[in-house]
Amino acid sequence: FIGYGVHLDITLTAKWALEEYEGVTYDTISEIYANATLGDVFQFSGIVSSTFKGGYFLTDGQDSLGVYNPSGNPVNIGDELLVRGTFAQYYTLYQMSNVTIELLLSTGNDLAVTPVELTIEEMVALEFSNPLINGTQYTITGIVDIQGIDDNIYLVDGDNQIMVYYNCLDASLAVLETFAAQEITLTVVFYTNHGSLGPMVLFDGGVEDITVNILTDSEALMADILWLGQNIPVLTNSTITLPTEGPNGSTFTNWTSTTEAIIANDGTFVSAGAETTIVTFTVTVTNGVETAT
Numbered sequence: 001f002i003g004y005g006v007h008l009d010i011t012l013t014a015k016w017a018l019e020e021y022e023g024v025t026y027d028t029i030s031e032i033y034a035n036a037t038l039g040d041v042f043q044f045s046g047i048v049s050s051t052f053k054g055g056y057f058l059t060d061g062q063d064s065l066g067v068y069n070p071s072g073n074p075v076n077i078g079d080e081l082l083v084r085g086t087f088a089q090y091y092t093l094y095q096m097s098n099v100t101i102e103l104l105l106s107t108g109n110d111l112a113v114t115p116v117e118l119t120i121e122e123m124v125a126l127e128f129s130n131p132l133i134n135g136t137q138y139t140i141t142g143i144v145d146i147q148g149i150d151d152n153i154y155l156v157d158g159d160n161q162i163m164v165y166y167n168c169l170d171a172s173l174a175v176l177e178t179f180a181a182q183e184i185t186l187t188v189v190f191y192t193n194h195g196s197l198g199p200m201v202l203f204d205g206g207v208e209d210i211t212v213n214i215l216t217d218s219e220a221l222m223a224d225i226l227w228l229g230q231n232i233p234v235l236t237n238s239t240i241t242l243p244t245e246g247p248n249g250s251t252f253t254n255w256t257s258t259t260e261a262i263i264a265n266d267g268t269f270v271s272a273g274a275e276t277t278i279v280t281f282t283v284t285v286t287n288g289v290e291t292a293t
Helices: 002-020 029-035 120-124 170-177 217-229
Strands: 041-052 055-059 064-068 080-090 093-106 137-147 152-157 160-164 183-194 198-202 251-257 281-287 290-292
Touching: 029 041, 029 064, 041 064, 041 093, 041 183, 064 080, 120 137, 120 152, 120 160, 120 198, 137 160, 137 170, 137 217, 152 170, 160 183, 217 281, 217 290
Parallel strands: 064 093, 160 198
Antiparallel strands: 041 055, 041 080, 055 064, 080 093, 137 152, 137 183, 152 160, 183 198, 251 281, 281 290
């Protein structure tokens, strides 16, 4: 009886909000994109299809709408929510922000979402001005690469790469980091085309949502060379560790320093120069029958 009372209270509250609200209510996301202008207040109900720190995407079964509500209650995929807020923009992502109502209508709903298979090259070439790609789920394949001083995660395929949004769930980011330098296939959600960081995607899954691909010797060699570039420090005034093996089985031999008076061939720091000095290392990389320098 208590459980029934709680459910009844939520239902009545949602109906009250619908009946009392005199503003605009949209039934589909395509109607929002076709009619709403930035700053408009509107109401919409949909099912949570993906989540990230500070928000989530709602789907109407066809398209998706981003909702940014960092002060809201935790939500789960499959929750049906009624939300009211302001139409806003984050780079190429159109979303609802300044949420004033967020009501849970039901839980455990099935999602009829079929991911679209794309290469990373095809994702980079998407028409980012089309708001309907926001929140779309794509199955892609790429090598996990950790880049920069912030250790941002990228998915790389040849000369093309996309960034995994740093505000993904912490647990999901931690899972991806364990696959560094490996080629994986996974389903991501397109988030936005960031002005300086390029296309960004969300991943809110776990290890069970990732498939590791078997690489040829040539592919493994290139993946380990990519990994090697992230494991030699950019600046140092101390001894560095020169790797002997990559995560895909490549071996690194014959390390050679251009300036042994500063850093020796084995990475030992010898002495500081009079000024900042560039020390270049060469190494032989071998995987199976494939070799590179």
